[in-house]
Amino acid sequence: MAEKPAMPASWRVESKPHKFCPGCGHGIALRALGQAIDELGIQDRTVFGCDIGCSLLAWDFFNVDTIQTHHGRTTPVMVGVKRANPDLICIAYMGDGGGYAIGAQHLVNAASRNDKITAILINNTQYAMTGGQMAPTTMPGQKTETTPYGRDPELTGLPAQGPEMIATITPEGAYVARGTVSKLRQLKKMMVRALKCQMEGRGFSFIEVLSTCPTNWRTNARETWSFLEEKMPQYFQIGEIKIPVSEGDADE
Amino acid sequence: MAEKVIAGEKRVFMTGNEVVAWAALAAGAEIMYGYPITPQNEIMHYWTRLAPKYNRKFLQTEDELSAGFTTVGGVMAGKRAFTATAGPGNTLMQEPISMAEAMRLPFVAMIIQRGGPSTGTVIYSQQEVMMTVLGGNGEGLRIVYSTANHQELFDYSIKAFDTAWKYRFPTFVLADGYQGKMREPLTIYDPDDRGIKISDTEPYVGRPGTPGVDRPPGHYRNTYNVEEELYEVLQDHIKDFESIADEVSEYESMASDDAELLVVAHGVVARAAKQATEALRQQGLKVGYFRPITLRPLPSTPLREAVNRAGRMLVVESAYGQLGRLLKEALYGATAEFIPYYKPGVGFTPEEIMARCRELIT
Amino acid sequence: MSKPVKIVIAGEGGQGVQAVAEILAEAGYEEGREALYIPNFGVEQRGGVSVAFLQIGDEPIGSPKFAKADIVVALSERAVGRTFQYVGPETVFVYDTLAAPDEKDMPPEVKQVLPIPGVETAKKELHPRVFNVLIMGAVIKATGVVNLENAKKALEKRLGHKFAQNPKLRDLNHRALERGMELVGEVMQGG
Numbered sequence A: 001m002a003e004k005p006a007m008p009a010s011w012r013v014e015s016k017p018h019k020f021c022p023g024c025g026h027g028i029a030l031r032a033l034g035q036a037i038d039e040l041g042i043q044d045r046t047v048f049g050c051d052i053g054c055s056l057l058a059w060d061f062f063n064v065d066t067i068q069t070h071h072g073r074t075t076p077v078m079v080g081v082k083r084a085n086p087d088l089i090c091i092a093y094m095g096d097g098g099g100y101a102i103g104a105q106h107l108v109n110a111a112s113r114n115d116k117i118t119a120i121l122i123n124n125t126q127y128a129m130t131g132g133q134m135a136p137t138t139m140p141g142q143k144t145e146t147t148p149y150g151r152d153p154e155l156t157g158l159p160a161q162g163p164e165m166i167a168t169i170t171p172e173g174a175y176v177a178r179g180t181v182s183k184l185r186q187l188k189k190m191m192v193r194a195l196k197c198q199m200e201g202r203g204f205s206f207i208e209v210l211s212t213c214p215t216n217w218r219t220n221a222r223e224t225w226s227f228l229e230e231k232m233p234q235y236f237q238i239g240e241i242k243i244p245v246s247e248g249d250a251d252e
Numbered sequence B: 001m002a003e004k005v006i007a008g009e010k011r012v013f014m015t016g017n018e019v020v021a022w023a024a025l026a027a028g029a030e031i032m033y034g035y036p037i038t039p040q041n042e043i044m045h046y047w048t049r050l051a052p053k054y055n056r057k058f059l060q061t062e063d064e065l066s067a068g069f070t071t072v073g074g075v076m077a078g079k080r081a082f083t084a085t086a087g088p089g090n091t092l093m094q095e096p097i098s099m100a101e102a103m104r105l106p107f108v109a110m111i112i113q114r115g116g117p118s119t120g121t122v123i124y125s126q127q128e129v130m131m132t133v134l135g136g137n138g139e140g141l142r143i144v145y146s147t148a149n150h151q152e153l154f155d156y157s158i159k160a161f162d163t164a165w166k167y168r169f170p171t172f173v174l175a176d177g178y179q180g181k182m183r184e185p186l187t188i189y190d191p192d193d194r195g196i197k198i199s200d201t202e203p204y205v206g207r208p209g210t211p212g213v214d215r216p217p218g219h220y221r222n223t224y225n226v227e228e229e230l231y232e233v234l235q236d237h238i239k240d241f242e243s244i245a246d247e248v249s250e251y252e253s254m255a256s257d258d259a260e261l262l263v264v265a266h267g268v269v270a271r272a273a274k275q276a277t278e279a280l281r282q283q284g285l286k287v288g289y290f291r292p293i294t295l296r297p298l299p300s301t302p303l304r305e306a307v308n309r310a311g312r313m314l315v316v317e318s319a320y321g322q323l324g325r326l327l328k329e330a331l332y333g334a335t336a337e338f339i340p341y342y343k344p345g346v347g348f349t350p351e352e353i354m355a356r357c358r359e360l361i362t
Numbered sequence C: 001m002s003k004p005v006k007i008v009i010a011g012e013g014g015q016g017v018q019a020v021a022e023i024l025a026e027a028g029y030e031e032g033r034e035a036l037y038i039p040n041f042g043v044e045q046r047g048g049v050s051v052a053f054l055q056i057g058d059e060p061i062g063s064p065k066f067a068k069a070d071i072v073v074a075l076s077e078r079a080v081g082r083t084f085q086y087v088g089p090e091t092v093f094v095y096d097t098l099a100a101p102d103e104k105d106m107p108p109e110v111k112q113v114l115p116i117p118g119v120e121t122a123k124k125e126l127h128p129r130v131f132n133v134l135i136m137g138a139v140i141k142a143t144g145v146v147n148l149e150n151a152k153k154a155l156e157k158r159l160g161h162k163f164a165q166n167p168k169l170r171d172l173n174h175r176a177l178e179r180g181m182e183l184v185g186e187v188m189q190g191g
Helices: A026-040 A054-058 A074-084 A096-102 A104-112 A162-169 A184-199 A221-234 B016-026 B041-054 B064-076 B087-102 B129-134 B150-167 B177-181 B227-248 B269-282 B300-310 B322-330 B350-361 C017-030 C077-086 C118-125 C128-143 C148-165 C167-190
Strands: A046-050 A065-068 A089-095 A118-123 A175-180 A205-210 A239-242 B010-015 B031-034 B057-060 B081-085 B108-113 B143-146 B171-176 B183-188 B251-254 B261-264 B287-292 B294-296 B312-317 B337-342 C005-012 C034-039 C049-057 C071-074 C092-096 C112-116
Touching: A026 A054, A026 A118, A026 A184, A046 A054, A046 A074, A054 A089, A065 A074, A074 A089, A074 A104, A074 B031, A074 B057, A074 B064, A089 A096, A089 A184, A096 A104, A096 A118, A096 A162, A104 A118, A104 A162, A104 B064, A118 A184, A162 A175, A162 A205, A162 A239, A175 A184, A175 A221, A184 A205, A205 A221, B010 B016, B010 C017, B016 B041, B016 B108, B016 B150, B016 B171, B016 B177, B016 B183, B031 B041, B031 B064, B041 B057, B041 B177, B064 B081, B064 B087, B064 B108, B081 B087, B087 B108, B087 B129, B108 B150, B108 B177, B129 B143, B129 B171, B129 B294, B129 B322, B143 B150, B150 B171, B150 B183, B150 B227, B171 B177, B177 C034, B183 C017, B251 B269, B251 B300, B261 B269, B261 B300, B261 B350, B269 B287, B269 B312, B269 B350, B287 B300, B294 B322, B300 B312, B300 B322, B312 B322, B312 B350, B322 B337, B337 B350, C005 C017, C005 C077, C005 C128, C017 C034, C017 C049, C017 C128, C017 C148, C049 C077, C071 C077, C071 C128, C092 C128, C112 C167, C118 C128, C118 C167, C128 C148, C128 C167, C148 C167
Parallel strands: A046 A065, A046 A089, A089 A118, A118 A205, A175 A205, B031 B057, B031 B081, B081 B108, B108 B171, B143 B171, B261 B287, B261 B312, B312 B337, C005 C071, C071 C092, C092 C112
Antiparallel strands: A175 A239, B010 B183, B143 B294, B183 C034, B251 B287, C005 C049, C034 C049
């Protein structure tokens, strides 16, 4: 990441440099999203909803109408906007706590209702903004502030398999994928497909994004990248899990 | 606005929940979000039968958190959106309502109170007063109408949509299980035919033009980084709320000029209080009646005047002093004797109130 | 102020108590009078005693709750116990003879007690399904809250679609209404 690629046109220059910690994956995920919005030409009709947790720091990130909501509640707010005005492209952007813990019922029900929104969930294996507590996505043995001796699957289960669950409960037409901030081009492609799924009214679209949190992981740059690229994929398989049938060209 | 829902003035005989559905239609409500809970279910039942005929929408959500937050979304999309709930559902809904309060959203909810705490009864109470008026983590910057009969239920359900969009504070119609389930006659009408203007809506998101190019983006938040930032925003909201209090607050009073005992009640209990007052007056007893129609903001000045004149007040409510607490705050410093008559979760008959008044006055 | 007539009708779920009250309320309303009807309701969808509270008068009705009724109609044994609280010295108490309470279980103070063989009459002479319409006739006779013609109109409004399919039903319902009035007429004279 030595060279700085140009900012996506949908990014808001005035709010850059952004407020995420150095080495945080949010910036990369939001770059992929910005590029997707640019490519699809939907900046004028996109509504971006961000959750509580580090995702809230994106409340003024884009030159896109944005609603910063409550913890776990971005999905229903975006469902509400979309139902009221189906012409808008609604994106619910949240963390793993927001999607798989406090807001799980909303994510599950929006998915099974096949609401035509796009949910993007950043998986960095813990609650970052509140100081690094265990999340549904914390890896077995991983130390967090509430699992100081490492997550014990006997006591607290295994990492949530979000996209796999969403793929199971959504009808045909939905789009479900898991990407990673280490593969920006693939991630952007997933975002384009997810948004297209919404634009074409096919169904619910969902992307989990494997991301980094060196601040709470307490890792240096090399360790951070190795956790993301080597450890996380042991539990979280990257790729497209469900694509609309007619799309039929899953790759990468 | 869509075509007229009600042609001319129409005398009807229906349940309160049906009244609310018709009022929302007549007010031009465009979408309802809701989750089943007794005793408000029939609002959804009537709405879902009527709405498609007038091109209006409905979404049944997974819980009241979602019903509230989807309503927030609907409002921000610029639609006259509303929801309805009761009891434990109202408890859950305090979270989205606090967001609406923080962001000054024209959120409209119909609260059909039931017994509590907890699941309580599915029947009736006036125990959701404090929660509706001051619930959530916030300052209660909300407008709450408490109705006493079906005509008011219709009138104020329509008015709630105007008030919410005019002042941009969450607005509530507070009724109860009796009002929701009972049938009585009323006149329904198209507000336009009576010259009642309902404030226009306006989208928060998705306005014409490309954000950052043709217009600034709409960036809406409820989280602030430093305490002074929040304080400044709240100062503005509180100032606005206080400045509209006189304009928004409403009350009804009767025989309060020379009363020696003032019966104060709200909502459906006020019917019994008013009947009791009328009967006692006929018997020559100097009893007066005062009913706040807005529980937030309270009609403090007329209340204070009436109470001071009478010197004694009997506060009657189907709760353990929820209205009572609001009154005490509004009357702080007044010397009138405050006599509670509280029956949490149970209705009042006029006979009971008459008996209590007689004890007090003779 | 002229007082409204206050009516309580109680029975077992399925006896059609709420329908009777609702039709009577409609009939009162259609006559241009004021009416207020409220069902009891709880967490039980079916089962339990069903109680209907009805007021019909000439001025807007006040509180939906009242202490004592002008007439209480109890159609089952449980309904008798459940409605005691609404019976006072000014109350006409109507019960079905099949639900005959013990003497000691009768309300202590009551204006008049009218036992009527409603269930039996409906079963033997008419059809069990019109039992509640028979009771409606009984209430009309005992209170005079609405006249027979308007009661028939209200029935028509409610059941007209069924009558259209089977005109015999109309006749059956009308007979039930009239029979209910007769039953009360007989005991009123007797008492």
